[in-house]
Amino acid sequence: DSGVTQTPKHLITATGQRVTLRCSPRSGDLSVYWYQQSLDQGLQFLIQYYNGEERAKGNILERFSAQQFPDLHSELNLSSLELGDSALYFCASSGPPGPNSPLHFGNGTRLTVT
Amino acid sequence: GQQVMQIPQYQHVQEGEDFTTYCNSSTTLSNIQWYKQRPGGHPVFLIQLVKSGEVKKQKRLTFQFGEAKKNSSLHITATQTTDVGTYFCAGPDNTDKLIFGTGTRLQVFP
Numbered sequence: 663d664s665g666v667t668q669t670p671k672h673l674i675t676a677t678g679q680r681v682t683l684r685c686s687p688r689s690g691d692l693s694v695y696w697y698q699q700s701l702d703q704g705l706q707f708l709i710q711y712y713n714g715e716e717r718a719k720g721n722i723l724e725r726f727s728a729q730q731f732p733d734l735h736s737e738l739n740l741s742s743l744e745l746g747d748s749a750l751y752f753c754a755s756s757g758p759p760g761p762n763s764p765l766h767f768g769n770g771t772r773l774t775v776t
Numbered sequence: 777g778q779q780v781m782q783i784p785q786y787q788h789v790q791e792g793e794d795f796t797t798y799c800n801s802s803t804t805l806s807n808i809q810w811y812k813q814r815p816g817g818h819p820v821f822l823i824q825l826v827k828s829g830e831v832k833k834q835k836r837l838t839f840q841f842g843e844a845k846k847n848s849s850l851h852i853t854a855t856q857t858t859d860v861g862t863y864f865c866a867g868p869d870n871t872d873k874l875i876f877g878t879g880t881r882l883q884v885f886p
Contacts, residue, residue, distance in 0.1 A: 664818070695874070697876075704864070704876055704878045705819065705876040705879075707873055707876070717873075718871050718872070718873040720873065752819070762806070762807055762826070764809055764824060765809075765819075765866075766821065767820070769817075769818050
């Protein structure tokens with residue numbers, strides 16, 4: 663158990679809808695990362711937060727947004743969903759930001775857009 | 777932007793055979809990390825290499841960081857069915873966000 667909690671585990675929704683994915687980092691970790699993994703694909707970095715502030719952004723679509731709250735949990739909001747958004751969304755956490763901090767991943771949320 | 781490629785994309789081996797995956801970055805890395813993702817699971821951190829030419833071992837797994845700090849390899853000796861999964865290398869870009877390699881999926885046949 664990595665200590666990172668993601669909910670829900672599965673999400674099935676229709677095109678055009680909006681969903682929210684939630685992540686609670688490991689106790690003590692201030693950094694939260696979101697990654698997208700499409701079927702048989704690698705891990706695409708979406709966004710990173712540190713202690714409530716956005717720290718780095720990847721190729722995140724404008725339809726997607728995220729935030730980290732004062733209690734350090736994070737939410738990833740996906741709107742105007744398209745079929746191509748179907749993927750596994752992972753949250754990860756780490757200690758202080760920096761190049762040497764390994765990531766601890768949650769079990770992921772599998773999003774299916776129909 | 778920085779790219780991290782891995783070869784091969786897939787590898788099927790007979791149990792007991794050795795396996796190696798290679799990781800190549802388009803830029804010099806301050807460190808390289810390796811992760812394993814079991815089928816249906818999430819990536820799990822294995823190890824981090826920091827020094828040029830560094831070699832680290834974890835039981836049957838040997839990790840190496842290239843002298844130029846742009847490439848790395850993971851070698852598994854005498855594979856077992858428990859080694860099945862996708863192995864990812866990852867390195868920080870110039871803004872310290874971790875960029876994952878394309879991954880190598882290992883299948884081990886008993």
